[in-house]
Amino acid sequence: xxxxxxxxxxxPGDLEALWAARxxxxxxWADPSEAGRRKLRDRIANSGRVNxxxxxxxxxxxxxxxxxxxxxxxxxxxxxxxxxxxxEVFDPTERGTGIGRRALALFxxxxxxxxxxxxxxxxxxxxxxxxxxxxxxxxxxxEGTLRGFMPxxxxxxxxxxxxxxxxxxxxxxxxxxPAG
Numbered sequence: 001x002x003x004x005x006x007x008x009x010x011x012p013g014d015l016e017a018l019w020a021a022r023x024x025x026x027x028x029w030a031d032p033s034e035a036g037r038r039k040l041r042d043r044i045a046n047s048g049r050v051n052x053x054x055x056x057x058x059x060x061x062x063x064x065x066x067x068x069x070x071x072x073x074x075x076x077x078x079x080x081x082x083x084x085x086x087x088e089v090f091d092p093t094e095r096g097t098g099i100g101r102r103a104l105a106l107f108x109x110x111x112x113x114x115x116x117x118x119x120x121x122x123x124x125x126x127x128x129x130x131x132x133x134x135x136x137x138x139x140x141x142x143e144g145t146l147r148g149f150m151p152x153x154x155x156x157x158x159x160x161x162x163x164x165x166x167x168x169x170x171x172x173x174x175x176x177x178p179a180g
Contacts, residue, residue, distance in 0.1 A: 005102035007057040007069065007110070009048025014058060015041055017065050021090045050115065059089065059103040066090060066099055069107050071115070081118040083111050087131075101134045105176055108138065112169045119166070123159040125150065135162040139172025 010018070018040060023032060031039070047056045050073065059067035067090050071083040078084060085107065089100050111117040123146060124131040136142070140162035148156035164172070 004061050005066075005099055005106070006060045007103060007106050008060055010044040010056060010058045010065075010068070011047075012041075012044060014065050015044055017090070018044065018068065021068075021088065055083075055111075055115065057107070059087075059099065061094075061099050066094060067103065069103050071107070071111055071120070081116060083115070083117050083120050085111075085120060085122040087122075096130050100131075101137065104134060105138055108164065108169065109173065112166055117166070119163060120169075121161060121163040123149065123161050126158045126160055132160065132162075138164075138176065139168055140164045141168065 015037075019037060022036075022040070043054070043056055046052070046054075047058070049055065050071075053073045055071045055073075057069055058065050059069055067088050069085065069087045071085055072078075073080075073083050085104070087100055087104060087107075089095050089103075108120055111120050120140075121143075122131075122135060122140065124135070126145070141164065143161045143163050146159045146161055149159040150157045
């Protein structure tokens with residue numbers, strides 16, 4: 001596990017790394033169009049603050065951008081104080097090294113302490129054992145299965161919903177070591 005993980009607002013110079021990560025993704029919503037690129041450029045420009053229901057930050061380790069993490073709070077869909085988290089560590093060889101766990105711990109702390117969250121939730125594919133372990137390690141509770149939730153190129157996938165309330169956070173954070 002690495003201790004050298006921090007979060008920061010994205011910068012215009014991060015566009016190429018973020019774009020490359022999206023274009024190598026097998027997610028069906030990856031938008032390779034110029035409009036998709038402009039949308040990503042706008043998201044980067046607004047990174048670091050909640051804008052249009054999203055807080056987007058870069059994950060940095062070893063002085064370089066290693067991934068991204070976002071909290072979504074759409075105008076329609078989630079009550080005030082509830083955030084849905086998404087995270088990606090770009091290089092598959094770095095997954096499982098602790099970067100995502102540390103980034104998630106930092107981000108959850110930020111959401112509860114600075115963004116006045118009363119609940120943070122995340123979803124993950126039922127087969128994503130690494131993300132499931134991270135969520136459970138940090139104190140997220142498994143709340144259920146979202147059947148046929150995520151579209152893919154072949155068929156919709158089941159996802160698991162994990163949640164953490166403010167009181168869960170206060171209890172869990174005392175067990176987190178400085179490395180997440």
